[in-house]
Amino acid sequence: MTTALYRRYRPQAFGEMIGQSQVTEPLMTALRSDRVGHAYLFSGPRGCGKTTSARILARCLNCAQGPTDTPCGECDSCVELGRGGGGSLDVVEIDAASHNGVDDARDLRERAIFAPARDRFKIFILDEAHMVTQQGFNALLKLVEEPPAHVKFIFATTEPEKVLGTIRSRTHHYPFRLVPPAAMLEYVQELCETEGVAVEAGVLPLVVRAGGGSPRDTLSLLDQLIAGSDRDADDRVLVNYERAVALLGYTHSELLDEVVDAFAALDGGGAFAAVDRVVQTGQDPRRFVDDLLERLRDLIVVAATGAGASAVLRGVPDDELERMARQATAFGVARLSRTADLVVAALDEMTGATSPRLQLELLVARVLTHAGVSQGVSPAAAPTHAAEHAAAPAAARTP
Ligand SMILES: [Zn+2]
Incomplete structure (x- = not known):
């Protein structure tokens, strides 16, 4: 011990x-x-x-x-x-x-x-x-x-x-104040090197996020991840992304990719299938929406900064940055920020909601219909507030 x-x-x-x-x-x-x-x-x-x-x-x-x-x-x-x-x-x-x-x-x-x-x-x-x-x-x-x-x-x-x-x-x-993410990330990276612990890409930003700016909480989480990690071929402790994301309760980046790609392509079937997987894996829908918002924010940063994104989104692996660049282009800045607004509103409504799953599905429907409206392919000719609300549940039932 x-x-x-x-x-x-x-x-x-x-x-x-x-x-x-x-x-x-x-x-x-x-x-x-x-x-x-x-x-x-x-x-x-x-x-x-x-x-x-x-x-x-x-x-x-x-x-x-x-x-x-x-x-x-x-x-x-x-x-x-x-x-x-x-x-x-x-x-x-x-x-x-x-x-x-x-x-x-x-x-x-x-x-x-x-x-x-x-x-x-x-x-x-x-x-x-x-x-x-x-x-x-x-x-x-x-x-x-x-x-x-x-x-x-x-x-x-x-x-x-x-x-x-x-x-x-x-x-x-x-x-005193909470430690900013960039400083904390740098610190845990150095610490892992000192400890001779290998960490898969994407793990440390999650640890930093979960630690909420407290060095004590961040190191406790890292400690727990290291304790539950196997050794790799070189006999080094290797902290695995799958385990980290599961233990910390965050959404796997592949699942976020799926949802975001489906949104970008206006693929209702794909979006609802991904949401179903969130629910089936027992993940808290609110946490998922929170992660989705975080991803949209990252995409907005990528759209706004282009090649300079890695300086703002520290710790994000290069292949993920490339993927996000493609997603940001597919969305376009205007639709990204509109979608983020919808997600923020849903997050507010989900507090204490009796059926978070339903709220999540309504959100998907809204994101898809709003995109449709803006591109002129919506069945709703006049996008009044009432029409949106009437359209959303109908869409939610047809995954
Ligand atoms: Zn002394």
């Missing part, structure tokens, strides 16, 4: 963080120029590095060579606060979700009086800080306002607005 990727690759210095330069750069500058505050508030979505950064900041502050923007990695404090370390006596991590009351705050106040056991500062990291009660915050207020010189606070929270205003105003507030 190996250690989870997320733990093994947990950053130990600000320079190793990805996608948070808006936070790491000013923090490193403050550390370098000795303008460190006494209380920090790290806010942002879950799994994007707040607690990790709090530990790194503690490591920077308490490094024997510090305070420094780059911890030495060798002193006792650095080792203890590093990846394999067991934690330092002078860095206290408190999970505010379970220690949120007045008594906990008083307890913390008492501990703050004592000088650090060995290092420069006594550092309190309060995770889930929004869970601290009003009374708890009030009990902390004086300490955060005028802390002893040896005390530092780092509050980490997903909901900064729930942190008592008078506390918040005493902190330096650093907002």
Whole structure:
């Protein structure tokens, strides 16, 4: 059993963080120029590095060579606060979700009086800080306002607005954000190389998409895919596209090709057959429509940028780009964007719909009839709103 990727690759210095330069750069500058505050508030979505950064900041502050923007990695404090370390006596991590009351705050106040056991500062990291009660915050207020010189606070929270205003105003507030897909993709590509793991084309963009911008979630998914992968002829772990797409619940690109080709060719039989396969394979129709929208967006990008598409659609294999270029040409830009509008509307309607399958089939009918109308081959002479709605279910019954 190996250690989870997320733990093994947990950053130990600000320079190793990805996608948070808006936070790491000013923090490193403050550390370098000795303008460190006494209380920090790290806010942002879950799994994007707040607690990790709090530990790194503690490591920077308490490094024997510090305070420094780059911890030495060798002193006792650095080792203890590093990846394999067991934690330092002078860095206290408190999970505010379970220690949120007045008594906990008083307890913390008492501990703050004592000088650090060995290092420069006594550092309190309060995770889930929004869970601290009003009374708890009030009990902390004086300490955060005028802390002893040896005390530092780092509050980490997903909901900064729930942190008592008078506390918040005493902190330096650093907002973390989700990691953009391009940076994340580059990161997981490098990581797979380092790990000696081979990955089939198209897998990593799916992993990045499923991870939703959180390094923790992204690495957990990658971990799971690697664990479930066989070795190839060269005895390298090979993450297979079929398995990845099935495990992550996305639509196989071949199925998307089928639907899009059928739409482009106004092939009702082909489109409904493909949709039937979505339903028969047990896939969530809403997820499929979401994937279809993503594909249409990609096609719009391809239509608009031509040969430059690969710079925008990072991680898409060349043969798929060629296929998409053909599809974009077959559709034409105007029809692509009209179809995307229909898909967006269907996606909205599918929320909580009693029969998502029916909604999906109606969508197919609408896409086909709207294309027909625009090309003047529709049986409906006057495309009024009512006529469209009347025509759609009829078409849906004739796959
Ligand atoms: Zn050190």
